[in-house]
Amino acid sequence: MKKLLLAAALTALLPITAIAAQADSTIGSNVNENxxxxxxxxxxxxxxxxxxxITHRNSVFQNIRFGWRWNDIVGAELGYAYLGRRKSAxxxxxxxVNSRAATLGVNAKYNFYEGFFVTTHGGYLRSQRINTDTYYLTGSxxxxxxxxxxxxxxVGVGYDVTRNVSLALNYDNYRLQYNHPDDAFRDRVNVAAYSASIEYRF
Known part of the structure; x- marks a missing residue:
């Protein structure tokens, strides 16, 4: 719970700072009055x-998000993340264990110097975790x-290549659980994701 409250506090902090620092009509480098x-x-x-x-704990990360930001600062987002497969033998x-998640949260972006920016986001996720046991002796x-x-x-840091396109490097953390009524195995795990991203603004 402490980690959840800390993540929520950090997520909320940047939008407040950004709005206070950019109270005029020239917010960021991508302002659109519409x-x-x-x-x-x-x-x-x-x-x-x-x-x-557990061995083989690294895997591929893929994520797509759709969102909106007020004055290109703070807003809401909806996404889907594939968190890869971990194995033990x-x-x-x-x-x-194959994991993926649908996400719903808030996001913020702050342009701090000539097209360079920092971002943050966070919120709720609904995860699907598929646990597969393969037995060598029987092949079942x-x-x-x-x-x-x-x-x-x-969080992330990046650069506005054009008015509509941005590139960034990101770190994300996903808190996942596994709890199936027919399985004695129970699990809670943090999954760190390191990624490069591209964003297109309409």
Whole structure:
């Protein structure tokens, strides 16, 4: 709970700072007086790292987000993230956990110097985790799917290539759970995501 409150506080801090620092009509470098034009789509590609001792904890990270920002500063977002597959193996079996999440949250962007900016976002996620046990001796497998609630938060730094296009480097954290009624296995894990992103503003 403390981590969740800290993430929420950090997410809320940047929009407040940005609005206070840019109270005039020349906010950032991408201001558009028509607020309907402040919709954007962003895509991320990178690597996830499960914060666990299980082997093969790194995997591919893919994320797409749709959102809107008031005066290109603060707004809401909706997204989908593929968080990859982690694996662990013993002499007799292999276990893999495949994770993805739908996200709903707030986002903020602050241009601090000639097209350079910092971003932050965070909010609620609904994760799907597929736990698959494969048994070497029999060649059989057992698959179970768990849906759970969680949270996510992240920061980034980037540059506005044009009025409509931005590039950035990002760090995100996803808090996931696994809890299936037919499976004794229970799990809570933080998944770190390191990625590059491109954003297009309409």
């Amino acid at each position: 607020q309907l034009d402040n919709f954007y789509v962003a895509g991320n590609l990178g690597q996830t790292q499960y914060r666990t001792d 013993s002499r007799f079996a292999e276990t893999s 497998s057992l698959k179970r799917t768990s849906w759970n609630n969680g949270w996510y938060a992240g």
